[in-house]
Amino acid sequence: MREDIERWEAKYQAADPDPELRTDPLLSSHLADLHSVGSALDLASGSCHSAVFLAQQGYDVLAVDCSATGLAIGRRLAQREQTTIRTLTADLDEITLDKEAYDLVVCLRYLNRALFSNMKTVLKPGGLLFFKTFNVHHLVSSPKFNPAYVLQPGELSQSFKGMVMIDLNDGEDPKITQSWIVARCWQ
Numbered sequence: 001m002r003e004d005i006e007r008w009e010a011k012y013q014a015a016d017p018d019p020e021l022r023t024d025p026l027l028s029s030h031l032a033d034l035h036s037v038g039s040a041l042d043l044a045s046g047s048c049h050s051a052v053f054l055a056q057q058g059y060d061v062l063a064v065d066c067s068a069t070g071l072a073i074g075r076r077l078a079q080r081e082q083t084t085i086r087t088l089t090a091d092l093d094e095i096t097l098d099k100e101a102y103d104l105v106v107c108l109r110y111l112n113r114a115l116f117s118n119m120k121t122v123l124k125p126g127g128l129l130f131f132k133t134f135n136v137h138h139l140v141s142s143p144k145f146n147p148a149y150v151l152q153p154g155e156l157s158q159s160f161k162g163m164v165m166i167d168l169n170d171g172e173d174p175k176i177t178q179s180w181i182v183a184r185c186w187q
């Protein structure tokens, strides 16, 4: 949505231009599952913290986001961390992604249900998906959060059935306000 894109661009323009690298525990806790070679795609990468972490592990990473400013922050972050990433400024509602092109796909804190099937088809056989975002329990502490952007309990296992589950929290526990999935495509 155009307004969302403008809002995010303004947010990154006002953000710290040189943030410290933050690695989401979903990625760092699955280091043993990362093959450390091949191609990775960071969808809605923002300022590319996941992309930079994956590049440090040895992946050739493409970070995609609608905010050119967020991606510029990410490229500087990669440089400071002595690694490289590729970036693409694009609207994920419009983009066509190559099929079976990536060994790993990550998408954190961005819910676009229309992308779910692409998140599977862009993976090579055996490829890994990392997806985590807010669920319905988040609305208790943040009632102004847009309810369209939260996952319902059970939604991830339903949406990604057919993949091999490695780690799943699907919103059953009301104390955990994000749902996540780590899953592998069949070989």
Ligand SMILES: C[S@@+](CC[C@H](N)C(=O)[O-])C[C@H]1O[C@@H](n2cnc3c(N)ncnc32)[C@H](O)[C@@H]1O
Residues within 6 Å of the ligand: 001, 004, 005, 008, 009, 043, 044, 045, 046, 047, 048, 049, 064, 065, 066, 067, 070, 090, 091, 092, 093, 107, 108, 109, 110
């Ligand atoms: C909450 S941030 C998450 C950023 C990053 N994944 C993270 O966890 O730090 C959501 C991101 O989605 C991006 N975004 C929102 N709508 C988008 C769209 N239609 N196409 C591409 N990116 C979009 C925003 O620019 C923002 O960087």
